[in-house]
Amino acid sequence: MNFDDNLDNRLVTSEFTTDDETETSLRPRTLDEYVGQEKAKQTLSIYIEAARGRKEALDHVLLYGPPGLGKTTLAAIIANEMGVSIRITSGPAIEKAGDLAAILTNLSEHDILFIDEIHRLSRSVEEVLYPAMEDYALDIIIGKGPSARSLRIDLPKFTLIGATTRAGLLTAPLRDRFGVISRLEMYTPQELVKIVTRSASILGIAITPDGAMQIASRSRGTPRIANRFLKRVRDFAQVRADGTITKEVADAALNMLEVDELGLDMVDRRMLMAIVKNFGGGPVGLDTLAASIGEEANTIEDVYEPYLLQLGFLNRTPRGRVLTPLAYEHLKIPYNPGRDNGTADGQLSMDDTQQ
Incomplete structure (x- = not known):
């Protein structure tokens, strides 16, 4: 079973698709218009007002949470509230340190640089960011070998807003340089x-x-x-x-459109049924599950699982993924806890390694 075609056409995917191109016209432009995320809005409004009062750049901001919750929209609102311009890019788009240097040197005082998927920046690009975030400067090495020398270029005082769906993949040195860290929650x-x-x-x-x-x-x-x-x-x-x-x-x-009352579509239901039929409801290792449905493990972890976990249909255990009684109830099939052998399918136990 291959889910690629289904994933490309999923209405319930939280990733940005071509169908969302008109979304820009629907985006709020001020914090007052922005619905939800009350905790993040309250803290950000204080920091924005304080920075404006001091006529300073806002401290660097990290926004994290599941996709589709409005991180890009919130970054644009922050720029609007600060009365500055925003430059939008993404981690994968910044391939070399020189790409980032070109962007930074073209910013104006107090401008905002928004980097989506910031966890996907390469290490070499990250290292350029460190002095830029801390000292508003670029350190450039000119020449090679014994004659090489370091040149420091001053940058305008800017604000970096980073967005990520996987905060755990950020390196500690990068994460620690953000003065404001806000988690965006799922909406009611x-x-x-x-x-x-x-x-x-x-x-x-x-x-x-x-x-x-x-x-x-x-x-x-x-x-x-x-x-x-x-x-x-x-x-x-x-x-x-x-x-x-x-x-x-x-x-x-x-x-x-085959979207049920909980928002699950055909792809979600097929994945749940695969765990039931092929693995007795679990536990099943992520890689084994991915291979059985012809999907990448990262796609399962980032696209399928978050909402199923939120609903309480799926548990992540040290032994693998396990369906809960709630999932069986929703699928309208008798609850079967599966094999409780202490290991996930596709994983070896200590006894196996000694045979």
Whole structure:
């Protein structure tokens, strides 16, 4: 079984897709317009006001959490609230130290540099960032061998905002240089209702409160998915109904898209069924599970698992992944705890190594 095609077309993926290109028009521009993340907003508003009062650059900010929660949007809001320009790039796009040096030297005083997927920066690029973040300077080596000398170039006082979905992959020296660290949490259905209602107003879509809740409750706690669902349900309402998104219209549209009441799609259900049918519900090692469904282990860990863990359908144990009774109940199959042999499928026990 290969999930590649399904992953590319998943409506419930929290990764940015071409279908999200209109998302920019839906993004809030101020902290007051930004729905949710109250803890992060409260602390950031204090730091922003203090920095503006001192006429200083905001301290460097690290935003981390699952994809689709608004890290890029929040970075743009911070720039707007500070009244400065923002330069947006990503870790994979900065291939060489010279690429980063070119970006940094073109910043103006108090500007913001936003680096998405900052955990994917190479070590050589990271080392250029250290003096830039601490001393607002670039250290460049000119020449080679005994005649080599170091040249320091002063930089404008800027703010680095880094975003990552995997904070644990950041090196300690880089992480420790951020003065402000904020975790973004999954959104509640009530918060997503506000986002869906606001987006519908901007797009000129007629929607009832129950219709907004139906979309919000299936959006996996993620605004990006909620906005994507809104556009697809709008199409359904236009063709199969009178154009207004009601609870019944939203339910019919999302059922047609095979998104169930918890926001699980066909890919999620197939993965859960693979654990049940092939491994007795677990435990099963990540690499073994990945091989059995023809998927990369990183994709399972980053794309499939987070929401299943949040729902309580999956447990990560030292022996591997294990389905919970809640998962069996949702799949409407009898609970079978599987083999409890102390090791995950595909892993050797100590006894095995001594035979």
